[in-house]
Amino acid sequence: MGKLFSQKRYAISLLSFVILFIIAATTYLFRNAIGIFLIDHYARDQHVSVNCLSFDIDTQLNIELKEVCLQAPGIRAKIEDALFSYQKNALYASSLIVHHTLSKNTDKASSSIAPIDITSWKLPVNLPKVTIDEVTINSDVLRESLNFSLIQPTPDSLKFEGDIQATLSLTTTDDGSEQSAITADIKWVLSEVIGFVSLNESQLASLNPLLNQTSFMNTQIITNLRFDGNQLSSKHSLNTSFHYNHNSCSIQPKIDGLVVANFSLLTQQLSLDISALDTRILLGDDCLALLPQVPIELPNVFSLTSPTPMLVTLNGAVIPSLSFTDENKALALTLIDLGISFPKEKSPIHIETKLELDGELNLNKPAKPSERLARQSPLSSLTLSHSGYVEADGQDWSVSQIDGVINVQNFTQAGLTNKTLSMNASGSISSQTGITMQLTVDANGLRYLSPEDASVPITIKSVQAALTLSGKNINEISVISDSTWSQIKRDTVLVNKLSNRLKGNVSNFNHLHFSGDSTLSGIAINVPVKQYLTFSTIDVRHDITAQRTSSTLKSQHDVSVEKSLQFTVGQSGQQINLMMHQQSIDSLQAVATRFLPELILQDGTLNIDAQMKSNGQDLLASIELVNAGVKYADFSASGIATHANVYSDSAGLQLDNARLTILNADTGVPISNIALAYSIKNNSLKVDKATGNVLGGNFILSGFWLDNRNQNAQLTMNNIDLAKIVELQQQSGIDVTGSVSGTLPLTIKDGKVNIDKGLLKSDSAGALKIDGNPAFDSIAQQQTELNYLKDLEYEKLSSKVKLNTDGLLFLDFSILGKNPTQEQAVNFNYHHEENILTLMRSLRLTDSVQNQIEHKIKKGGEE
Template identity: 25%
Template sequence: MSFKRVSVGLLGIVLSMLLLAYLFRLPLTSWYLTPMLSKNGAELHCIDWSLTSQLDLNIEKLCLTYQGQQIELAGILANKQQVRVSRANLIVSDLANKQQPESAQTEFKKLALVLPEQRPLISIEQLDVVSPFTDSPVRLAIQEKRLNHFTISGDLNADVEISNYEIKADLTLDEQVARRFITLPASSHFSTQSQVKFDGITIAIESTVNASYQHALAQCDLGFTTEGQLSAKYQLNQQYLYADLSALQNQLSANQACLSIIKDQQHQSFIEAQLPLTWQLEIEKPVSVEAEQLSVPIVKLLAAEGQSEVTVSNTTFSLQDPLASLNSQVSIDFNSKDIDELKLNAHLHESDVSADFQLSLDSLPAFLDFQADGALVEGIGAKGKLNIDELFSSPIAARLNANVSVKNALISGAQIADFTSTIEAEHNAEQHLIVKANSKVKSLNYNDIHAAKISNELTLSTDLSVGELFADIDAKTTAAKLSTPELTLNKLSVVTNALQSRALQATHHVFADGFEALVSHHMSKVAHPFELVIPEQAVSKLNPIIAQFEPLATITDGVVSGIIKGDVNLQQAEGSVHINKLSALYNDYLANDFAVDLDGTFNSGQLNIAATKFTLNELRAGAVVKNMQGQLQVTANQPCAADLTGQVMGGKFVVNKYCPLSDNQTATVKFENIDASKLVTLDAESGISLSGRLAGTLPVVISKQGIEVKQGQLVNQGDGKLLITNNAGFEAVKAQQQELSTTLSLLENLDIKKLRSSVNLKPDGWLHLGVNLEGYNEAQQQAVNFNYNHEENVFTLLRALRLSDEITQKVEKEYAKKGSNDG
């Protein structure tokens, strides 16, 4: 009885302990499991279990954290054969731990799972996975068909194998599955088959990818396709991503209809001929992300047709601030039907860009505006360097150095040969722009205008921050020669200072063959006033120009100055020109000391100069004319000289009016007190002399046929005298005509009382004189009435007189002296 009583008591104690253990199963379980799980990197948060009537373990709820990942299990029924989980929730933390301080970041460790060799198989009827990588939870079902081999179905299809040190999964994903939890374009298509391995620290992925994307823009279809193998690894602790995409075949394409977006047919045709519609994208070396720093060693974009290539290499940037941290090198090597070569090498360092470029074209596109009307530009080349500071800021600072060349150009009728230009431009952060250009042109032809060896130096400075264009322009243009059918200028130079605001204000300092002028103008939409200033300078500087119009004319002395103001748009001008001490040579005619002050206006194509006095000290043309003066006037482009007076042959003359450009006019020349001895200028050895004073009137008719004198008259003023001594010709006439000998001898010493002569000059130079002499021979006490007709070519006579006159030597001496001084 005592043994039985003791056994019953012991049994009661055991049952009581079991009952107490069951009653306190939850804290006991937590006390037992917590340290054991901690050794494996897991943390127990909650557990609630019980036994069924069949002694199966029923866990209502189990909460665990493993390396930062939270899992909650509910409705677990476990026995020796299986563990079935009705519901489970897995919360995957942000692996970047962006919201956690550095000290609180999770330290991942290599897997060291203690997997029993025998245990019940696990099935999870519903697992919801929440992660930062998907827009909505991923719902899965998990079935363990054999120990540590799981089949996953639902939103993802995968086979998972778990070992002590690794989790391996074979995953299949397509767009139908992916659309359940991420947003994808309707026109996209992809499928992947991946093998994922996880060792607790590193996730490794090997995938086969087949994907495409189409984007419709109006009628333009843009496409991207990729196919092939990729591999990637992600290290959780170092947050290091490595992706090898080199085995992928990537293609970018556009259909022909995309060109229809370009409305202009010429633009469309040009781009169609240059730009391939299909490109291959190659990522030759692995891409990596470490500590939020993305590195892409090399990416190439290759045209499917031709040799064009875009290469982006050594690219790195921070994912937190890509633009501020971007470093990259870009190389473009492009050629096409019309572009012989386009090369660009650019380096981008934290928004600073340095680039060098080279471009060559056979000709410019025909659609450019200045290419209209049959224009052509051939043999174009450009190369240079560009530097930009703070590319993504506004405003940017940039510097450009470029060399541009054009072999031949035809623009708006102008033919240009061998154009070269060196350009330097700088734009700073204060929006100050400075452009310097040095250009040269071998030759330029426009209609009948030809220029050779042109050079131009241009500096433009402007402030773009003011909202309006204000630019200071300094330029110097030179040309070795500028010629037209009428005129050739040598050593042409134009120095320009200009200000461009709402209108262009410019001053041009012009030099041509040494002659100087200053032009100022103000060009706007409504007016174009100008001012031309001719500073006082030697008129002889105009000799190269004058020689082109009249080769026999040469200016030897004198100064000129003037100022002209007007408006180009209105074609109006007024001004004054001053000429002083002008001396000039025409063949062997010489004019000395000419002076005039001209004040005139120009309006509607007509020049008018008010009547102004001019003076000419001396004119030598066989006869010497002195102290000439008169009134010079231009009316409606018609110049005329009026009231011309002067001294000639010891007397005076007056010309009423002479208009050089008029084809039909009569100028009346009146003489008085002319010294007859100077009028009849013969060889001193002839033995014939005439003295006395003459007066006369010569109506000079000027027409297209030439110059002629009609019914001119010469008369004596007072007595005169005719002497003939030892003249062989005169003596021969007397000997041959004995009947006239007595009469002719009366002329040998004749006191002239009256002389009348009619004067008629033909356009061919033949002069006809009808002379009537009335006088008295004192020696023979005989009155004489003598009529004589004389014909001679006056042009020949004047030429002979000029050659025999002392002017020949004086002119040559004067021209030699002045010419050497002015040359």
């Protein structure tokens, strides 16, 4: 019995061994199929399946893996020629090939990422070390395969070499909590990353400005990553500079420093810190050339700083502070609390921020500053302080709460200088609600020197101006401008006050139309001989139209001087017109009295039509005076008329063959039918010929210039009626018949007139009868020989005439005839001297002669 039991026991052991051997052999023989089954079973929940598997196990438990094919959603992986060494506890693989395809599932991916608790992660102590000679990753998002090798230098780290240069580690903190985190150190180049990414043509085109920056694209970036299961932290170190051209503007950024980024899986927020990043931007001179020509030394080197980390979420970003500062830290543009809302299906991108611009700018030195100005004016600067709230919503934008101040001291530029200048701006601008802006300007001590005439400055004591802009649409802006200018002076002209008010609108930043009024008060003009021509007011009504794109300007200015003189000045492009139609001469009396108090303007009208270029060239003027009358002291004239066409050329003003007529003139001697032919050549006025009727005869004056040149002229007198001369003197008891004619040669030197060898003589015989003239009778009582003149028939009457430049007139009279009553021959000679100024004032020649004869007789003079 015992023996039988013993045999059964050995049989059971043998049977068990056989069964185990069969199982082991079967498992070994079907190891690949069993492996596939087990992997599929346990990885079913992760949607992982095995498509191929081939491995072998030797007696030392080393596993040789010829190949294994794994598949998961979007991923296929294949490992070839792998070996697990049991003794070395190491896994070696010849290659790992991964294929990634994009999912065609149209369902939206979840925007949330669940945190991973890796704080207590610990790798098994006996985890084999892995080495893979070649890892190849193919993906739909990659333009070409990614190749690298993978080694495990320590149990807690992986090292990638090849297209990816990185080290991945599982570390623990040093604070004693022994919490685990995954860290990685990566060296990468942006050009290589983009080179692997698959982009379509439009995406490549949008990146061209960046792709063309070779220096930046080839800059090595060192990145340190740390992931603790909740937060992914990264630090990126780079040092690069590159050139970038945009619309003919050369920009050279230089970036050096560290960018810190922290992304939280719990809050889904990204924090970006660039406070340790030194970013400098250099603008080329060509960039500044694109800006409007302003007399300011604009900086061309800026620093970009953001001292507080930026916060980025799935919905938007918040930047607490972002500043652009010039290299001298004199000017800073700061964006405060910049908020960006990312676009969604039904809402565009939204941006809002507070903007501040503060600092100081130097003004350019004058191109050719005079030594005197350089001594008097220190280098001027511009101080500015502006703030506003900027908001953009897609294509809509607004700038509100605008508050700005600009102060300038000792401004000197383009011939203009001023001591102080202050400008203030406030209001808001919006693409939707339009514009509401108020601007004020306060300037003192202005001085302007025109390039055309730098010797005569324009000075202005002060200017106050206010400008209001409003409109529900920024393309249709209403403008109201008010300004006051005090003590404007240029050379001999002073305007005590100028007030101006304009209203108008600006359409599409192109078409401008303004209308309004200006009043000039307290005008004084210093004229020669230390006199002043003054006006109390000059009123001007403006109407101005301009178009920016076509550079056209049209304006009309209706001017009223003392509410009497009326004329219109118009401008069309480069053409300026002056029009004065049917201006009554007597309405100019108030103006004329200030210049010549004794001048009285009477009848007549004045018409002027003039055109000229805005630069003062190509003048063409038509001047017409009709039936005018004037009176000045003892002089009066009526029926004055002229029509002249004046023009200008490179030599100056020109006038060809004009004519002035005066119907009657009274200078003490009545003159009528005066006709003057005159002209202007090279700014000089010339009387070509003057004729008229005087004292029953006529005169002819040859041509002469009305300037200071030395010249000769001749005055010819014809048929002057001696009876008219006597009648002019209003002497009773004197009757004379006959006429005289002659020539008076005129020499004009240094503006003074000289007559030498002038001669007047009778045209024929005449008679002189004196009966009942008290003055003559008184003389004749002392000189009885004069009684022969009481009844005289003369054959010749003549006088030599000489006039000195000092105004002294010399007359040598000679009368040859007989007294028929006493049958006595008479030869009367007399020399007379008279100041021409007094003589012209009295114009009583006969009385003057008689007085001189009486004086001579009393002194025993000879007849």
